[in-house]
Amino acid sequence: MRSLMILIALSIAPQLAAAQTGSGSAAGSGSAAAAPPSEPQALKIQPPEPTPEELRKICADAMNKSPGFAEDIVKTINEDTANQHAKAAAAIAKNEKHVILAYAAMWVIAAMFLMFLWRRQQGLKTEIANLKRDLEAAAK
Amino acid sequence: MNKAIPVLATLSAIGFAACIYLIFNYAPFEPALLFNQKIFYFHVAHAFMLFVAVTICGVSSLIYLKKRTPKWDDLALATAEIAVMFGAVVLVTGMIWAKAAWDIWWTWEKRLTMSLLLWLTLVGYVLVRRFAGASADRLAAGLAVFGTLGIPFIYTMVDRSDHHPQAGANGNVMTLDGPMKLVFWMSVLTFFLWFLTLVMMRVQSARAEREVRELREKGLDAGLFT
Numbered sequence: 595m596r597s598l599m600i601l602i603a604l605s606i607a608p609q610l611a612a613a614q615t616g617s618g619s620a621a622g623s624g625s626a627a628a629a630p631p632s633e634p635q636a637l638k639i640q641p642p643e644p645t646p647e648e649l650r651k652i653c654a655d656a657m658n659k660s661p662g663f664a665e666d667i668v669k670t671i672n673e674d675t676a677n678q679h680a681k682a683a684a685a686i687a688k689n690e691k692h693v694i695l696a697y698a699a700m701w702v703i704a705a706m707f708l709m710f711l712w713r714r715q716q717g718l719k720t721e722i723a724n725l726k727r728d729l730e731a732a733a734k
Numbered sequence: 735m736n737k738a739i740p741v742l743a744t745l746s747a748i749g750f751a752a753c754i755y756l757i758f759n760y761a762p763f764e765p766a767l768l769f770n771q772k773i774f775y776f777h778v779a780h781a782f783m784l785f786v787a788v789t790i791c792g793v794s795s796l797i798y799l800k801k802r803t804p805k806w807d808d809l810a811l812a813t814a815e816i817a818v819m820f821g822a823v824v825l826v827t828g829m830i831w832a833k834a835a836w837d838i839w840w841t842w843e844k845r846l847t848m849s850l851l852l853w854l855t856l857v858g859y860v861l862v863r864r865f866a867g868a869s870a871d872r873l874a875a876g877l878a879v880f881g882t883l884g885i886p887f888i889y890t891m892v893d894r895s896d897h898h899p900q901a902g903a904n905g906n907v908m909t910l911d912g913p914m915k916l917v918f919w920m921s922v923l924t925f926f927l928w929f930l931t932l933v934m935m936r937v938q939s940a941r942a943e944r945e946v947r948e949l950r951e952k953g954l955d956a957g958l959f960t
Contacts, residue, residue: 687768692834696773696827700780703826707819711935718942725949732956 736938742931749924753917761917770834777827779921780820781849783929785885787817788852790933791859792882795875804944807871810878812936814859816929821853844891848884855881 644652657664757775764771791813798806828846829839840846855877862874910918 689769689834692770692830693772696830697776699826699830700776700823703819703823707816707932711932711939715935715939715942718939718946721946722942722949725946725953728958729949729952729956732953732958 736934739931739934739938742927742934746924746928746931749920749927753921753924756917756920761914762911764914767835770831773827773831773834775918775921776925777824777831778918779925780823780827782922783925784817784820784824784852785889786926786929787813787820788856788878788882788885791817791856791878795878799872799875799879807875808937808940808944809933810875811863811940812933814856814863814874814878815936816932818853818856818860819932820929821849821856824849825853845888848888848891852881852884852888855884 657667753775757772761772761775763769767774791810794806794810794813797803798810828849832841833839859874859877859881862877863870866873
């Protein structure tokens with residue numbers, strides 16, 4: 595019984611100590627939220643990413659400052675888009691991959707069917723020869 | 735071996751080589767369907783042969799049900815198995831073409847769904863023949879007649895909401911321009927020769943199966959087998 599009470603006291607003691615520290619700091623600073631964050635939490639804080647509206651504003655400001663920059667941006671984007679369209683059109687127009695795949699599939703299925711026919715025919719030939727031999731032997 | 739088989743096989747092989755040359759060197763580039771359109775010459779030719787095979791299977795099954803002559807049953811069995819093969823090619827090449835042209839492997843539109851159902855009916859025919867026992871020939875014959883009824887629906891069942899082009903007089907096949915039409919019909923002829931070769935081979939095989947059955951019965955009568 596005595597040892598049980600000692601165990602309970604040992605397990606409660608750290609919690610009591612923590613509660614006392616918390617209330618003490620809260621009383622000292624006037625607000626629990628003002629307590630400094632622990633170090634790992636402080637490392638996690640990242641600067642907020644700019645929203646699309648903010649990015650648009652940054653870009654528009656840069657373009658307004660330098661008209662040449664604006665023209666360059668528009669020209670580059672147009673060229674990139676045109677190149678991407680041209681590449682996609684060429685890939686679709688000369689889509690060899692699917693044509694080769696379709697022709698290969700056709701020949702593979704036909705070859706499998708032929709192999710199946712040939713093997714069955716060979717099996718039947720052997721079976722007919724064996725049965726005829728057995729029947730002839732039985733007739734003798 | 736039937737003497738016509740090597741002749742037909744050789745003609746088919748020559749036809750295949752000529753078709754492949756013409757498809758890629760003579761038939762013009764189709765600007766709307768682009769290079770994928772080259773699949774059309776074999777895909778549609780296979781679909782035509784599927785229709786021919788299923789029709790022959792259905793008609794010969796009907797005759798077999800009426801007359802019970804074994805040669806019609808052999809022909810039905812041969813054409814059913816060949817139809818399964820042609821159907822598999824139609825479905826697989828169609829899926830590849832769909833992926834290339836529409837960016838989807840499959841869509842449940844009417845023609846595709848009916849084609850899949852027809853193919854499954856034919857697979858059912860082959861399975862019935864293999865596993866249904868003594869009455870397999872008659873059960874399968876009924877199934878073949880049922881499957882044949884689907885062909886007109888597959889051919890005509892395309893409306894404007896479908897991805898597939900319309901069939902009939904205003905369809906793609908009938909309105910092909912000169913060189914494309916020539917290559918396409920040559921492809922159909924080649925596959926018809928190939929179809930005849932396979933039918934003859936498979937009928938020969940069906941006759942051999944019948945001979946095995948008869949020899950086994952003789953053996954049973956003679957007390958050879960227990």
